[in-house]
Each structure stands twice: as structure tokens, then as C-alpha cells.
Amino acid sequence: TPCPGADHNAGLAMEAGSAVPTRSYTYDGATPQSLAAFLLRECREHFCAYGHCKRALSKGRVKVDGVVAHAGAVVAAGQVVSFEPTHEVRLMQDAAGSTHRRIVYYERVPVVAETDHWAVVLKPPGLLKG
Numbered sequence: 001t002p003c004p005g006a007d008h009n010a011g012l013a014m015e016a017g018s019a020v021p022t023r024s025y026t027y028d029g030a031t032p033q034s035l036a037a038f039l040l041r042e043c044r045e046h047f048c049a050y051g052h053c054k055r056a057l058s059k060g061r062v063k064v065d066g067v068v069a070h071a072g073a074v075v076a077a078g079q080v081v082s083f084e085p086t087h088e089v090r091l092m093q094d095a096a097g098s099t100h101r102r103i104v105y106y107e108r109v110p111v112v113a114e115t116d117h118w119a120v121v122l123k124p125p126g127l128l129k130g
Contacts, residue, residue: 024082027075035064035073038081046085056083 025042027033036053039046039062047053056062057071062083064075075081092102112120 022082022084024080026078026080028077030077032074032076035062035069035075035081036071038075039083043081043083045090046083056086061086 023043023046025038027038027042036050036057039053039056040050047056054071057069057073060068062069062081064073064079064081066080066082069081090102091099093099109121109123112122114120
């Protein structure tokens with residue numbers, strides 16, 4: 001379910017040379033809040049714990065309005081937070097009807113060429129087809 005404070009319809013965009021879509025969220029909260037708190041609350045499927053947020057920020061994977069953010073950053077109304085996720089938490093249902101959390105990790109593969117209909121990538125050995 002969508003959480004207040006972010007525009008979850010912001011969509012996905014592919015950064016040049018990347019096989020992982022960039023996620024973008026617009027903060028529409030009334031008061032500024034820490035970027036780490038925003039990521040934990042609004043982007044729960046990608047940042048399950050504070051350590052994930054801290055690691056993403058320290059590696060420069062999170063941007064606010066297109067600028068790489070630092071660990072103490074604050075996000076204000078109207079600012080766009082974007083990041084390239086390394087994983088996603090999905091809820092999966094088994095045959096018995098039980099729901100389980102599953103973490104799906106993204107593998108970065110170099111994109112050699114692409115059009116609107118196809119893409120050529122350098123798939124490393126051992127990476128499964130999807």
C-alpha cells in the first residue's frame with residue numbers, strides 16, 4: 001500500500017548503460033525530514049533496514065534533485081529522490097496460500113546497444129536467464 005509523503009507513480013527510468021531501472025519518488029510531506037527516514041518509510045521494498053540506507057548513501061547511489069546525497073541529507077517538499085536499487089523485497093505466495101518475503105537481487109550487466117524493441121547486454125557466466 002502506498003505511504004503518505006511520496007509519489008509512488010513517479011515511475012521508472014533507465015539510466016544510460018544500466019540494466020537496472022532507476023526508482024524516483026517525489027517527497028510531498030509538509031515538513032522536511034531526514035533522507036534516511038524517508039527511504040526507510042517510503043521505499044521499504046528497497047531499504048529494509050537503516051544499514052541499507054547508510055550503505056546506499058555512502059556509496060553515492062542516492063540522489064536528491066539529481067545531486068548525489070550524503071548521509072545527513074534532509075529532503076523537503078517537492079524534491080525528487082532517485083536511486084538505483086540493488087535489490088527488491090517481494091511478497092510471494094506458495095501453493096498452500098502462505099505469504100513469504102523474498103529478496104530479489106539485481107545484477108548489473110553492461111548494455112552494449114539498445115532500441116525501443118531490444119537490448120544487447122554482456123551477460124556474465126552463471127547469471128540465470130529471466
